[in-house]
Amino acid sequence: MTHILESFFKPKTIAVVGASRNITKIGHAALKNILISDYECEVFPVNPNEKEILGLKCYKKITQIPVDLDLVSISVPAKIVPQIMRDCIQKKVKNVIIISSGFSEAGNQELEDELREIIKGSNMRVLGPNVMGYKNAADGLDASFVYGTARKGNLSLISQSGALGIGMIYLANNEFVGISKIIGVGNKIDIDDDDLIDYFAQDPDTNVIGLYIEAVKDGRAFMNSIKRCEKPVLVIKAGRSQAGARATASHTGSMAGSDKIYGAAIKQAGGIRCRDVVELFDMARALAGQPPAQGNRIGIVTNGGGLGILITDACVANGLTVPKLSKKTYNKIDKILPDIVKPNNPVDILGDAGFYRYEAATRALLEDPNIDGIIIASVHGGYARPQEFTGAILKMIRERKLHEEFKKPILATWVGGKEFEDLVWDLKSAGVPIYPSSWRLARSMMALYLEGERLKREKKKVR
């Protein structure tokens, strides 16, 4: 069955109410973004004072548009929005995005209640008010008023904060994290986080879901949607502290609620909580690019003993273990190491390690049934050869048979400077998450472990 929001994210006909020739107006950007999209649909500007905008015939009212409308985007002053919404109801519009602000977030609760009254009893779905809209990168449609193109991928993002949502697009591009959809939810008079989680849960273009929330309207519905979702759900819940909660009240007018209760509920529902935006992308990269870990036992390969210890500490602090090597793995690795060092976990392959030692040690850990996830680390000790480090990782990743047989995540980290930068891009673009700090690395491995645990519970339920 087609999900009810399918026509919202993939409309065949769109009207833009408030479309403008004035390039400084939001209504201009909202129209232009649809037109420059790599997406086929019919577009109808609506503005009572214009005959033509950006080469398109302009309509005075949406009721005059000669076709059924899948989506209407509204960016007119707040006080006019109720009338437009009545027109939408009359025209039997399927979906609406109210970009306009000036409602409850600005103290105008009554005006927002009026919108609620208007849509009551209809089947029309409404996003907003006070939203940026959405960018559907998977299909190429930009139904937002903000500038910027997301790299296509399989992370779908829901943000209660418009600006932060948009900032995340640029950050995502920079981190080689591909986006499927990114959407702002604003004041949520109708379409809520749980509706979107349900949609993304069945969306074949979405593998990982990320949320920035300040408050949810219906806690039970929200948690249940996470529980139902068979994909990893990453949650930034802002307003953890008292001062933070005070700030959410003034930002979106929402009550942050008890942080402890939120934390416990998200965890119980199977969501993974992230500390900030950077951590969300760190974890999303890991979940999108690597298989989940089947357990918490981590094997570490490093060309620097000190770095290995720091990674070990960070892993243990995040609920992972770094077990001793089995006799079999010990013997395999012992053969490739110089006499002056014996294998341990972390496996110290020494500062002069090249491609072969990295590759052979990683392979031994992949084959070890007592290891669930692998971390490969390089510190530039003056004579390190970063390309041999990344080359070995890429070889392991590309050896499909090995990867399919063992299904273990591989994450990487480095300590060094510019000479690593291009190589870091190589790894990121190949889907190998690489992190510049032991802590970020360990947190992301933890996310892979938590996702593995969630899937195990999922399986049990099915039985």
Next chain:
Amino acid sequence: MTHILESFFKPKTIAVVGASRNITKIGHAALKNILISDYECEVFPVNPNEKEILGLKCYKKITQIPVDLDLVSISVPAKIVPQIMRDCIQKKVKNVIIISSGFSEAGNQELEDELREIIKGSNMRVLGPNVMGYKNAADGLDASFVYGTARKGNLSLISQSGALGIGMIYLANNEFVGISKIIGVGNKIDIDDDDLIDYFAQDPDTNVIGLYIEAVKDGRAFMNSIKRCEKPVLVIKAGRSQAGARATASHTGSMAGSDKIYGAAIKQAGGIRCRDVVELFDMARALAGQPPAQGNRIGIVTNGGGLGILITDACVANGLTVPKLSKKTYNKIDKILPDIVKPNNPVDILGDAGFYRYEAATRALLEDPNIDGIIIASVHGGYARPQEFTGAILKMIRERKLHEEFKKPILATWVGGKEFEDLVWDLKSAGVPIYPSSWRLARSMMALYLEGERLKREKKKVR
């Protein structure tokens, strides 16, 4: 009085024992690094099989060198080192660096004990064995065998791990953190962490001290040196977890000791503990570039409400507070904001904020006696103007009078992509620490607060 290690870090005469014409040998790199240094001194290669190396006359034994020696660098096989050390004693050498490895770290405890016996009773100071040496960037001398030039600055680093120490140089360059000295301590048969902390405490070229340690030999001496030191001391103590401690034992043969006891002792001595290498540089940048905070009350200026909340949460989680604005400050900021928003802390200056709103809000917080430190944030909401954000910060920093009058630290953060990168460099090179995550930002502000507290205690002691 001149510190005893002055001739160690600023030698006028240096002999390199094990100097080699073979470019793959450590003894070649050790000699070459001194020769390419921007530093004036006499250099004497020592190698019984050569007459000339890199254009310098080569000596068979150090006892044949016709001048007194401030420093001897040794990179010959471990078993020959005792004889060289006896020659050093006979020649009344002031300082020695034993680069050679193959001692206690490789299980050869007896050979290391023999070195201890040889130097017992002499005034000769010895670094190592099993070290990289040091790079004295402040004076331009490179007395290490590893490749790479540190940017000159005022952070001095002590690392028990050679490779990590070197990796930190490259990382430091990339993060615009200037280095005064960086030194490996290796097996510590003589010169220990506390000797170096004491030296850096009186070194006019050092403002901040950073350590990577796995274990200390004399805990009391170590803690006392931190207590005596009137400069901030940042400590990475590796081997926190059991698995990490096991790894330190196999890395440098040292016992990690109880992490809790270390943690409490470092705190009591006034040191600041860092979680990993990235955090050390984050905090070092803050301490080197900004005045300490006189209290924990933080004011936040942001063009995105969501980002402001995340920063607030991270601040509170790290012992800082984000108090409400005073009436006076409220009124100042109210004047510059559009009517649709009222000032709070975090101060949300809205997505379209330009130079003026950033500057005026920051100035109001600088002037507020209830605010001890300031965070300025920008999220690229599609229409943000990153240059106006960084421009306002640079103006505040460069307005010397303002800065000198209020002595408050300013840190910055952003959410966005490539369009911020050049601007981030501008800020970093101007000494304004800017961080890509709320957490790293808050941790660094915490370090400035802890340093402010330490200085207050210091002052009380003097009274």
